[in-house]
Structures are given as C-alpha cells and as structure tokens.
Amino acid sequence: MNRRAAAFLAIAVGAFSVAPFAYLALLSLAGPWEFPALLPSSLRLDRWTGILAGDRGLTRSLGVSLVVSTAVGLLASAGGFVAARAVCVHRRGRDLLLLAYLPFAASPVILGVCLLYVYIRLGLVATLAGVVLSHTVFALGFAVVFWTPFWNAEKRAFEDLVRTLGGTTLDAFRRVLLPLSRGPFLVCFFQAFLISWFQYGLTLLVGSGKVDTLPLRVYAYVYEANLGYAAVASVLLVLPPAALLWINTRVVRRLF
Numbered sequence: 001m002n003r004r005a006a007a008f009l010a011i012a013v014g015a016f017s018v019a020p021f022a023y024l025a026l027l028s029l030a031g032p033w034e035f036p037a038l039l040p041s042s043l044r045l046d047r048w049t050g051i052l053a054g055d056r057g058l059t060r061s062l063g064v065s066l067v068v069s070t071a072v073g074l075l076a077s078a079g080g081f082v083a084a085r086a087v088c089v090h091r092r093g094r095d096l097l098l099l100a101y102l103p104f105a106a107s108p109v110i111l112g113v114c115l116l117y118v119y120i121r122l123g124l125v126a127t128l129a130g131v132v133l134s135h136t137v138f139a140l141g142f143a144v145v146f147w148t149p150f151w152n153a154e155k156r157a158f159e160d161l162v163r164t165l166g167g168t169t170l171d172a173f174r175r176v177l178l179p180l181s182r183g184p185f186l187v188c189f190f191q192a193f194l195i196s197w198f199q200y201g202l203t204l205l206v207g208s209g210k211v212d213t214l215p216l217r218v219y220a221y222v223y224e225a226n227l228g229y230a231a232v233a234s235v236l237l238v239l240p241p242a243a244l245l246w247i248n249t250r251v252v253r254r255l256f
Contacts, residue, residue, distance in 0.1 A: 021238060027231035047232050058217060058229075062236055065197060065213040068128065069240075072135045073193035077185055079136075080143020080192075087144065088151035100144040103137055109201040111137070119206055126208040134206045135199055139192035146188050150181065190244045197240065 031042035051058045087093045087100075103111060112134055116125070124130030155177065162172040200215040209216070214237045221230035 021235075024231050024234050024238070027227060028235050030228065030231075047228055051232065051236075057212065058214075058233060058236065061212050061214050061217045061233075064128070064211060065215075065237075066240070068132055068135065068203075068211075068213060069193045069196040071132045072139050072196035073189040075132070075136050076139035076143040076192035076195075077188040079140050080147045080188065081150075081181065081185070083140070084144050084147030085151050088148060089156070097145070097148060100141040103141040107201070108138065108199065109205060112202045112205040116205065125206060126210040128211055131203055131207045131211045131213075134202045135196040138199075138202075139195045142195060143188055143192055146191070147184070150184055155180070187248065190248055193244065194241055198237075 026040070028047060029043045029045065030040035031044045033040035087096045090096055106114075115134065115137070119125045119130050119134070122130075124133060158176050158180075159169070159172045162176060163169075167175070198215060199213075200219065203211060203213050203216060207213075207216075214233055217233045218230055218237060221227075221233055
C-alpha cells in the first residue's frame with residue numbers, strides 16, 4: 001500500500017469514527033428537521049442553555065452518574081488490587097481466578113435479579129449505595145483479572161526483600177508496591193469507571209428508577225420520541241469517556 005492510499009484509508013476510518021458523534025452533536029442543536037432535508041432548517045441552543053439552568057434534571061443525572069462510576073472505579077480498583085494478591089499467593093489461585101469471571105458468565109440483569117433479594121433484605125434497593133454495590137460486583141471481577149499479572153514473582157520478591165531489610169508488609173506496600181502500581185491503578189480505574197458508566201439494566205433494576213443516571217435518561221427520552229434531548233443526554237454520556245481516553249493517552253503512558 002502506497003503512502004497516498006494509506007493516508008486516504010486513515011482519513012476514511014477517522015471520518016467513519018467521528019461521524020456518529022458529529023451527528024449526535026448536530027441532532028442536539030437541530031431545530032425543525034423534516035424529510036427529505038439533509039440538514040435541519042435551523043439550529044437552537046435552548047436545550048443546552050436549559051441544562052445549564054437546571055432544567056430537565058440532566059445536570060443532576062450527570063452528577064449521579066459521576067458519583068456512582070467514580071465510587072465503583074475506586075472500590076473495584078482498590079479491592080481488585082488486594083484480592084488479586086490473595087489469589088496469586090493462594091495454593092489454588094488458578095481455580096480462584098475462575099471465580100472472577102463468573103459475573104461475566106450471565107447477563108447483568110439476570111445476576112441482578114438473583115441478588116435482588118439480598119439487596120431488599122439489606123434495604124439497598126432504590127438507593128445510591130445499592131447501585132454502587134451492584135455495579136462493583138462486575139467491576140471487581142474485571143479488576144481481579146486485571147491485577148493478577150501485576151502480582152508476579154518479581155513483585156513478591158520485592159516484598160521479601162523489604163522484610164529482609166527489616167521492613168513490614170505495610171512498608172512494602174507503601175514504599176514499593178503502591179508506587180509501582182500507580183500507572184496500572186489509573187488504567188484499572190478508567191476501565192472500572194466505564195463498566196459502571198454505561199450500565200443500564202442493573203441501575204434500573206436495583207435503583208428502581210429512583211437513582212436517575214444518564215443512561216436511564218437517554219432511554220427515557222428515546223421512549224418519549226424526544227430525539228433532541230436524547231442527543232443532548234447522549235453527548236453528555238460520551239464526554240467523560242472521551243476525557244478519560246485523552247488522559248489515558250497523554251498521562252498514563254508517562255507513568256509506566
């Protein structure tokens with residue numbers, strides 16, 4: 001493939017990748033748009049200005065999604081870090097690692113239904129804590145699988161070296177392992193954040209419609225045939241992952 005063909009292919013792939021997001025942005029600004037017109041007859045900003053003014057509750061839904069996904073990302077990343085170490089040092093670690101894949105063996109809604117009785121007994125249904133806990137079940141499984149390669153023989157040798165020099169297990173974590181895990185921790189956090197960010201079925205089931213996140217808002221507007229606000233909510237849904245992708249490419253690479 002010559003240079004010109006490679007450049008054309010790159011431009012085509014880039015255009016196809018950007019086109020859906022450009023269409024969402026245009027739809028969020030579109031005024032009357034009737035077939036067979038290729039473009040809307042006018043553009044309007046009232047949907048976006050209404051969000052800034054607190055209309056439609058989209059700002060609150062964005063805040064709830066950010067709180068839930070950030071909490072899930074932190075809990076899963078930290079819990080997976082510790083749990084993966086326990087799995088790796090256990091004599092049946094390979095068998096235990098298979099358990100981390102179990103949440104992905106069933107639909108999130110099916111697993112949520114299985115756990116719903118427990119959530120009801122604990123009073124977690126229709127609460128923010130219940131939604132965070134249900135999302136963490138999936139994100140933690142991913143985190144354990146993610147962290148398992150980190151706990152290789154080299155890292156365990158570092159722990160032994162610290163103890164040989166008179167340090168404690170806490171010293172090994174604080175002075176050696178945690179600095180080494182800084183980059184992987186951010187990557188794990190980003191991935192766990194995204195697992196929670198786009199979750200719809202579990203949020204609807206455990207949250208009972210009272211924990212109003214952005215994915216629920218998008219589906220609600222689609223059901224109402226309110227495409228303009230559905231596009232606005234979709235753009236808001238895409239922005240944080242895009243920001244995390246930028247951070248991942250610009251910052252995390254420097255940490256490894």
